[in-house]
Amino acid sequence: MHTFLRLNLHHPLSLLTSLPTMTASLALPSISLNSSSVSGLRNGKGAPLGIRSLRRSRVSMTASVGSQTLQSDALFADYKPNFAFLFPGQGAQAVGMGREAQSVPAAAELYKKANDILGFDLLDVCFNGPKEKLDSTVISQPAIYVTSLAAVELLRARDGGQQIIDSVDVTCGLSLGEYTALAFAGSFSFEDGLNLVKLRGEAMQEAADAAKSAMVSVIGLDSDKVQQLCDAANQEVDDANKVQIANYLCTGNYAVSGGVKGVEAVEAKAKSFKARMTVRLAVAGAFHTSFMEPAVSRLEAKLAATQIRTPRIPVISNVDAQPHSDPETIKKILARQVTSPVQWETTVKTLLSKGLKKSYELGPGKVIAGIVKRMERSAEIENIAA
DSSP: OOOOOOOOOSSSHHHHHHTTSSOOOOOOOOOOOOOOOHHOOOOOTSSSSHHHHHHHHHOOOEEEEEEEEGHHHHGTTOOSSSSSEEEOOTTTTOOTTTGGGGGGHHHHHHHHHHHHHHHHHHHHHHOOOOOOHSSHHHHHHHHHHHHHHHHHHHHHTTHHHHHHHHHHHHHESSHHHHHHHHTTTTSOHHHHHHHHHHHHHHHHHHHTTTTEEEEEESSSOOOHHHHHHHHHHHSSSSSSGGEEEEEEEETTTTEEEEEEHHHHHHHGGGGGGGGGGGOOOSSSSTTTTTTGHHHHHHHHHHHHHHHOOOSOOOEOOOOSSOOOOOOOHHHHHHHHHSSSSOOOOHHHHHHTTOOOOEEEEEOOOSHHHHHHHHTTOOOOOOEEOO
16 A cells, blocks of 8 residues: 655655654755856865866766767766765755855845846745745746755855865756756856756746656665566556656665656555555656656757856766766756656765765755765765755
């Protein structure tokens, strides 16, 4: 018998905080960014962040995107992570977020800039909700993007915060959080990133409205078993209702997306596959599947019109769990991201296996810390909320 819950998640993030094997919340520092610092953070000597990583990286390797091989995309091919910034995705939002950020002028300024771009008072929605409004795709995505970068400004403002920022040599974000990571790494300005996120949320909502689809989190199985569960469900539905794994979060927590009938079949069969439970996610539709295909062309057009630069430090992609340095490749990856499964489990495992010393989760919620600790209990991670 499956369990049906309504959660305000794009990804089944908050589930991790409720699982008995998860680690309790961790105390964290705080950060600071103005719009120029988001697009060009610098170390104490005025050199761009991550320049040492750039100098150490080799450019002799190649990477393929479609049929085109790009020499410049392998700049970070041999990256060696020490300190990472990790940014949350949709589902991390909560009414009241952003309040602490108002104590730091540079952080508060980000919300003012956001109001001009978005055309509404973002801070008011973050502070006061209502929850249903904040949870909507078109509101929650820009809200999390802004609040996460405000957390960077809170960290910068505290003693030793700038030194922490300067030490970061890799960054990544969960789904939406990849845009935040790219902004932090200087690939685009705060303003350009927010415009992209605004369009992304609108396009994903429209794609979700165009077809009946859903997402469900499967708890207690490894990825092979969840794939077998999807295969079994797909045998009972037509092509329009097929399902697939959309979010690879960590062992025991994978999100499945697809047509409503396919999702219902997953829920009905989960117990026979020994799943602990299934949790239907209160989201607009089947994110990170072909159901989001209508959003791709709009994203491609917006990305084509946006100046994207080589990031100062490696930014790990959700699509292939690899860092990319070629701006055109980054654009293609971001356009593909909304229809591609999120490879977060591989991303975190790779960082840990490469010797990551410490990571920081910046923004609302503490779900990413839960994922990391679930994979490696000894991993050091600090939460920095705003």
